Structures are given as structure tokens and as C-alpha cells.
Amino acid sequence: MMQAVRNMDDLECLACPPKYRALNTFWKYYTGQATAPYPTLFIGGNHEAMNYLWELYYGGWVAPNIYYLGHAGVIKFGGIRIGGLSGIFNGSHYKQGHWERPPYDNSSMRSAYHVRELDVYRLLQIHRHLDVFLSHDWPRGIAHHGNKSQLFRAKPFLQREIEDGSLGSPPAERILHELKPAHWFSAHLHVKYAAVVPHGAPQQTQQERGQKRKSPRRGPSPPPGLGRGAGKGQQAAVKFTKFLALDKCLPRRSFLQVVEFPDVEGPLEFQYDEEWLGVLQTTHHLMSLNRQQVPLPGMGGNRSAVPNAQLDSLREELQQNNNGTVPHNFVRTAPGHDPSKPKPRGRMPRSSPRNPQTEQFLDMLGLPYNLDQQQPQTHAVASSPGSPLQGVAVDETVAANPEEIELDEDGLDDEDKASAEALERTAEAAKQDMADDDGMFHAESLHHYSGSTQAAPDSIMEAHARQTAHADSKGDLPAALAAVLEGPNHHHGDADAQEPTGTV
Numbered sequence: 001m002m003q004a005v006r007n008m009d010d011l012e013c014l015a016c017p018p019k020y021r022a023l024n025t026f027w028k029y030y031t032g033q034a035t036a037p038y039p040t041l042f043i044g045g046n047h048e049a050m051n052y053l054w055e056l057y058y059g060g061w062v063a064p065n066i067y068y069l070g071h072a073g074v075i076k077f078g079g080i081r082i083g084g085l086s087g088i089f090n091g092s093h094y095k096q097g098h099w100e101r102p103p104y105d106n107s108s109m110r111s112a113y114h115v116r117e118l119d120v121y122r123l124l125q126i127h128r129h130l131d132v133f134l135s136h137d138w139p140r141g142i143a144h145h146g147n148k149s150q151l152f153r154a155k156p157f158l159q160r161e162i163e164d165g166s167l168g169s170p171p172a173e174r175i176l177h178e179l180k181p182a183h184w185f186s187a188h189l190h191v192k193y194a195a196v197v198p199h200g201a202p203q204q205t206q207q208e209r210g211q212k213r214k215s216p217r218r219g220p221s222p223p224p225g226l227g228r229g230a231g232k233g234q235q236a237a238v239k240f241t242k243f244l245a246l247d248k249c250l251p252r253r254s255f256l257q258v259v260e261f262p263d264v265e266g267p268l269e270f271q272y273d274e275e276w277l278g279v280l281q282t283t284h285h286l287m288s289l290n291r292q293q294v295p296l297p298g299m300g301g302n303r304s305a306v307p308n309a310q311l312d313s314l315r316e317e318l319q320q321n322n323n324g325t326v327p328h329n330f331v332r333t334a335p336g337h338d339p340s341k342p343k344p345r346g347r348m349p350r351s352s353p354r355n356p357q358t359e360q361f362l363d364m365l366g367l368p369y370n371l372d373q374q375q376p377q378t379h380a381v382a383s384s385p386g387s388p389l390q391g392v393a394v395d396e397t398v399a400a401n402p403e404e405i406e407l408d409e410d411g412l413d414d415e416d417k418a419s420a421e422a423l424e425r426t427a428e429a430a431k432q433d434m435a436d437d438d439g440m441f442h443a444e445s446l447h448h449y450s451g452s453t454q455a456a457p458d459s460i461m462e463a464h465a466r467q468t469a470h471a472d473s474k475g476d477l478p479a480a481l482a483a484v485l486e487g488p489n490h491h492h493g494d495a496d497a498q499e500p501t502g503t504v
Contacts, residue, residue: 002042003049004062006030007337008346010049013102015110023337029063031336036065039077039270043069044086045136045187050112051102052334053086055355057371058280058362061330067270069134071098072119074126074276075326079266081273083181084134085123087113088188089169097288101373103348118286120171121296123179125279127305130181131261137188139176140168142243146195154191176241178303183259186245192254195243270326274314277365278306284367321364331356 004026005011011021028034044053056062059070069075074083093114100112143151143162152159161167176184180199247253282304288294297304318324333353354369362369 002026002044002062002066002068003047004030004052004066004068005049006052006332006334008343009334009349010052010346012346012348013049013051013104013109014047015050015113016047026063027337029066030332032064036063038065039268040066041069041075041077041082041134041270042066043084043134043136044071044113046088046110046113048113050100050104050109051349051352054098054112054352054371054373055333056358057098058358060355060357060361061328064328064330067326071116072123074123074130074273076266076271076273076324078261078268079264080131080261081129082132082134083123083126083130083179083276085115085119085172085175086136087115088137089171090114094171095293097290097293099289099291099373101289102351115169115171117171117293117296117300118283118288120175121286121300121302122279122283123175124303125283125306126179126275127303128275130179131264132183132185133175133179133181135169135172135175135184135186137172138168138186138245139172139184139243140165140170141173142168142176142186142195142197143193145197145243146193151191151193155189158189180239181241184241184243186243189245190248191245192247193243193245197241197243199239199241267323267325271324272318272326274311274318274324275306277314277318278310281310281365281367282306284370287370289371289373327360329357329360 003014003024005014005023006027008023011023014021025034029036044050052062053068053071056068057071059068059073059075062068067075069082069084069086071086072084074081076082090111093111093116095117096111097118098112098116100108104112143158148162151162158167176197177199184197244257244259246257247255249255286294286296296302333355334349352371352373354372358371359369
């Protein structure tokens with residue numbers, strides 16, 4: 001988790017107990033005192049300075065060479081297409097608009113990073129193949145496609161939620177089975193876990209899986225089509241998504257893995273994706289800055305491809321505009337931390353300013369700026385003739401009730417907090433299984449991962465040395481996802497925070 005905290009004011013927007021908030025080092029990258037050595041792409045998690053990320057809702061540079069994919073997005077790099085969804089799922093806010101605005105209270109600073117249906121709906125309009133998809137929380141049901149017994153040894157308190165189907169994100173589960181990306185990378189649960197999800201056979205829902213299970217399973221079951229009786233032809237017909245979650249970015253933890261894409265090539269810089277730009281153009285009128293969401297076509301169930309004529313037009317415009325390369329137009333919209341000055345407690349920001357990157361991006365697409373949250377208002381949705389939303393009035397005057405008490409459904413239960421020491425002992429007992437990157441991808445297992453792997457480093461410096469040596473041996477930076485860095489306090493839920501947060 002990046003945790004793009006620029007100053008002490010941003011720190012006031014970080015959703016964790018104040019005593020665990022720490023400024024850490026992102027401000028050095030923001031102010032130019034440090035520079036990311038490689039192009040770095042990230043999505044938001046559940047401990048973020050959402051006031052800053054809101055400025056870049058559609059994506060943008062949070063610092064030189066560090067790019068935020070946006071609340072949802074698709075981008076190209078090195079010949080691969082990467083999609084992603086920021087935040088975590090909470091059913092209480094899923095069908096709401098993006099109503100949260102500074103100054104946040106303890107409730108809204110958490111709901112601000114909860115996934116919204118509009119962002120999922122936009123991703124579901126993607127029809128072309130994705131090489132990689134990024135999410136913070138795991139897709140629901142993903143644990144059933146990997147070595148559950150090993151996962152239970154590392155995180156025993158997850159077993160009940162996995163077995164009753166409550167662990168993971170239902171919207172991410174749908175994206176997984178609709179978009180079928182080749183690779184899916186997640187974080188959030190602070191454990192390394194690999195799985196292989198088949199798409200060539202009908203998928204069971206969580207409810208169907210629970211109804212048909214009459215006795216506990218012993219270890220993972222083979223994916224459909226890969227049983228002992230399956231022939232080579234059957235295996236070849238099945239398409240898979242290779243899932244990988246990594247641990248926290250701490251010494252002797254499996255937080256880093258290199259995955260290479262040897263069969264693709266392209267410029268090693270971020271480029272706009274014309275299909276995603278087309279989706280944004282056709283769904284721009286669906287944005288709501290209130291609790292009340294604008295009705296989505298087909299109640300959010302429609303999947304409509306961007307018209308070919310629109311794609312051709314966008315592709316031509318991108319080719320004429322530096323071949324679609326994302327401009328390096330980072331600009332600071334707030335002062336960075338100055339260590340030479342006294343460090344008083346920050347003050348909660350009163351608003352999020354317009355970021356010039358977002359203004360330029362929307363201007364490129366011919367779209368009006370729609371992220372101003374200062375004055376709620378009532379208006380009729382502007383839509384093209386024939387649109388399902390033509391003439392629909394949207395009430396944007398719904399305000400937060402100051403008397404309302406929101407139950408924090410993301411919070412980690414008491415069992416997890418009370419069992420911290422027991423979990424450490426359990427993790428130590430499973431050390432032989434977890435220490436080596438190949439442990440979850442053993443060649444004799446049906447869950448073998450074909451990507452290249454390296455042993456987990458003992459420190460970030462060792463990881464950097466290995467990566468540098470790897471790049472030097474090839475003479476150039478490979479088209480790879482070079483690192484996935486998980487912050488030191490990215491717990492299963494919102495409420496628990498036992499360590500300082502925010503490491504870059």
C-alpha cells in the first residue's frame with residue numbers, strides 16, 4: 001500500500017487510530033528529495049489519505065514516476081494491459097455515490113475508500129483481454145482455488161469466513177469471472193497465497209458450493225477440467241487466471257515477487273488505453289457526489305462494448321498525441337512536509353482542490369470536470385437521446401445525518417486481536433511452507449505458477465540488489481511488474497491498527 005501522505009494535514013485523513021499514524025517517507029518522493037527508480041503503478045487500499053487520491057480519481061502522478069491507477073482504471077505499460085480497482089468492499093456503501101468530502105469524520109474517512117458500484121460497472125464494460133488485474137481485497141471465493149490447508153495454518157482465524165463464503169469482495173469476484181484476466185494480484189490479508197482459477201467450466205457460486213459440500217475437504221480440490229480423467233485436449237480448452245497475494249513489507253516476509261512477461265513488448269512507459277477512455281466517456285453522466293447513486297443501466301448488470309467507431313477515433317487521437325503516452329505533468333497541489341520546521345499536529349483539510357492533471361485529462365476527453373464536492377445540488381442528469389437515464393432527476397441534496405452512527409463493518413474482530421501471539425507461533429510453525437516463494441507454487445501441485453520466482457528477501461535492500469542485478473544482466477528493464485510493496489499496517493479490516501502505517 002502506497003499511502004501517499006504528503007504532510008501532517010494528510011495524516012489527519014488516514015483511517016487508523018491517531019497513535020499509530022506516522023508520516024514516513026512518501027513526502028520525500030512528493031517533494032523531489034527522492035525519486036522512484038522504476039515506473040511504479042499502484043491502487044488504493046484501506047489506509048489512505050483519500051483527500052489526495054480524490055484529486056486523481058481518474059488516475060495520475062502522485063509523485064514523479066509514481067502513478068495512481070485511479071479509483072478504477074485500465075492502463076498500458078510495456079505491451080501489457082493492466083486494470084485495477086482501488087479500495088475494499090463494504091455492502092453498506094456499495095450502491096452509494098462518492099459523497100465523502102473533507103473535512104472527514106471517523107466514519108466518512110473510512111467509507112471514502114469503499115468500492116462503489118459505478119466503478120465496478122465501468123470495469124465490467126471492458127471486453128478486450130487484460131494481462132493483469134489489481135485489487136486490494138481478495139475476490140470472494142478465491143481461497144477455494146488454492147492450498148487452503150496451508151492458508152489456514154498461516155491465518156487460522158480466516159477459516160470460518162472462507163468456509164461460510166463471507167471472506168472477500170463479491171464485486172471483485174464478478175470482475176474476475178467476467179473479465180478473466182491472465183493474472184490477478186491482491187494484498188490486504190497479510191499472507192502470501194496463490195491460486196489458479198479456471199474459466200473454461202461453469203463456475204459455482206458461494207451458495208452452490210456451500211449446499212453441495214457435505215463433508216469438510218481435505219486440501220484443495222482440482223480445478224474443473226483438471227481431474228485425473230481429463231485429457232490434454234480438455235486442459236488446453238480451459239482458460240485460467242493466476243492469482244497471487246503477497247504479505248506485508250517486512251523482513252523475512254514474502255512481500256516481493258518478480259513476474260515476467262517475455263512474450264510481450266512495448267514502450268516502458270505508461271500509456272492511455274483507448275477502450276477505458278471510451279468507457280469513461282460513455283459513463284461520465286452516471287457520476288454522483290451524493291449518497292444517492294445515479295441509476296445504472298440494467299441495474300448495473302449491463303455489459304456494453306464501446307462502439308468501434310468511437311474506439312477508432314480515440315486510437316487515432318492518441319496516436320497523434322505522443323502515441324497515447326501519459327504526460328509527465330505532475331504538479332504539487334499542497335505543500336510537502338518540511339522536516340526543518342516544527343511538527344505540530346496536522347489540521348484536517350477543508351476541501352480537495354482541483355488537480356491540473358485531472359482537468360487536463362478530462363479536457364482531453366472532451367468531458368466537463370465533475371469532482372467538485374463543495375456545494376451539493378439538485379440537477380437533472382444530462383444524457384444523450386435514447387439513453388436509459390434520459391429525463392431522470394437526481395436529488396443531490398441528501399446530506400449526512402450528524403446524529404447517524406455508522407457501524408464499522410470492516411473492523412477486525414476481537415478474535416484476531418486476541419490471537420496475535422498465537423498467530424505468530426503458528427506462522428513460525430509454517431515457516432518452511434512460507435519462506436520460499438516456490439512453497440505455494442510447487443511443481444507437483446495443481447496450483448503451480450508458471451511465472452518466474454525468486455526466494456523472499458530478508459530485507460528491502462536485498463530485494464533491490466537482486467532486482468538491479470537482474471536488470472543489469474539483461475541490459476534493460478524488462479516488461480515486468482517489478483515489485484508489489486505492501487505497507488506494514490494493512491489489516492483485514494479498517495478498525496485494527498497495531499503498527500505505524502505508510503512505508504514506501
